[in-house]
Amino acid sequence: MAKVAREMVEKAGVNVNQLLELLVKNASAELTTYYYYTILRTNLIGLAGEGLKEIAEVARIEDRNHFEALVPRIYELGGKLPGSMVEFHDMSACPPASLPKDPTDIKAMLTVLVEAERCAVRGYTHVCNLTTGKDHRTYDLALAILNEEIEHESWFSEFLGEGPSGHFMRRGETSPFVGKFLV
Amino acid sequence: MPARQITREELKQHDGRKGSPAYIGYRGLVYDVSESFLWMDGRHQATHLAGTDLSGELGQAPHGADLLQRFPVVGILLDPRQES
Numbered sequence: 001m002a003k004v005a006r007e008m009v010e011k012a013g014v015n016v017n018q019l020l021e022l023l024v025k026n027a028s029a030e031l032t033t034y035y036y037y038t039i040l041r042t043n044l045i046g047l048a049g050e051g052l053k054e055i056a057e058v059a060r061i062e063d064r065n066h067f068e069a070l071v072p073r074i075y076e077l078g079g080k081l082p083g084s085m086v087e088f089h090d091m092s093a094c095p096p097a098s099l100p101k102d103p104t105d106i107k108a109m110l111t112v113l114v115e116a117e118r119c120a121v122r123g124y125t126h127v128c129n130l131t132t133g134k135d136h137r138t139y140d141l142a143l144a145i146l147n148e149e150i151e152h153e154s155w156f157s158e159f160l161g162e163g164p165s166g167h168f169m170r171r172g173e174t175s176p177f178v179g180k181f182l183v
Numbered sequence: 184m185p186a187r188q189i190t191r192e193e194l195k196q197h198d199g200r201k202g203s204p205a206y207i208g209y210r211g212l213v214y215d216v217s218e219s220f221l222w223m224d225g226r227h228q229a230t231h232l233a234g235t236d237l238s239g240e241l242g243q244a245p246h247g248a249d250l251l252q253r254f255p256v257v258g259i260l261l262d263p264r265q266e267s
């Protein structure tokens with residue numbers, strides 16, 4: 001634990017135990033999404049599915065990166081991950097992004113993907129709201145993740161024809177915002 | 184509109200813990216969020232509790248009240264003045 005770092009956050013008025021619970025729940029959401037997206041990506045086949053595969057893969061890898069970036073902050077603040085993977089899965093901040101009953105239904109797949117990203121966007125907005133001006137490091141991390149989650153949402157939303165967002169698929173390395181936390 | 188009238192004390196008892204249903208109040212209505220993955224054990228995003236009136240808190244949430252439409256309305260939340 002980074003004792004003074006935690007003290008500073010507490011002094012700023014943040015309920016650190018509550019924040020830690022949120023960070024662990026979001027870490028769970030990221031790792032479980034990485035798992036469920038693996039299944040979704042595998043099933044994105046055929047004329048419609050293949051076109052989605054690349055962004056689903058980028059979102060999958062970036063979600064895993066988010067998990068990796070969150071873990072050090074959890075421990076810095078004196079928290080920890082549950083010892084049981086089952087417990088960790090079940091405490092996720094977002095519902096499982098399960099494969100639709102009909103895995104050839106690409107619209108259903110997209111709906112699962114965009115709903116997962118929307119849950120993440122809400123979750124990190126919540127963390128940003130709780131930490132802004134108080135816990136600078138967690139805010140910076142949550143904002144970096146939020147930037148990537150918003151792009152993921154936009155990619156899938158555009159495939160659903162909900163309207164343009166001005167984004168394009170990732171060019172260059174993954175996690176352009178969160179990368180600085182992965183060194 | 185649901186006919187059942189629910190007092191704040193009744194609402195408090197439906198806190199989603201120990202097998203009890205998870206009810207939340209919002210602008211005079213009571214919603215049953217028991218089936219929501221995001222309300223397990225009567226808690227939502229570590230900061231909100233079932234069994235309470237969230238009319239004030241929802242305005243600060245990163246989502247609108249439209250999400251409540253996914254859940255059944257189980258009653259009308261009585262104003263404390265009506266309760267007496």
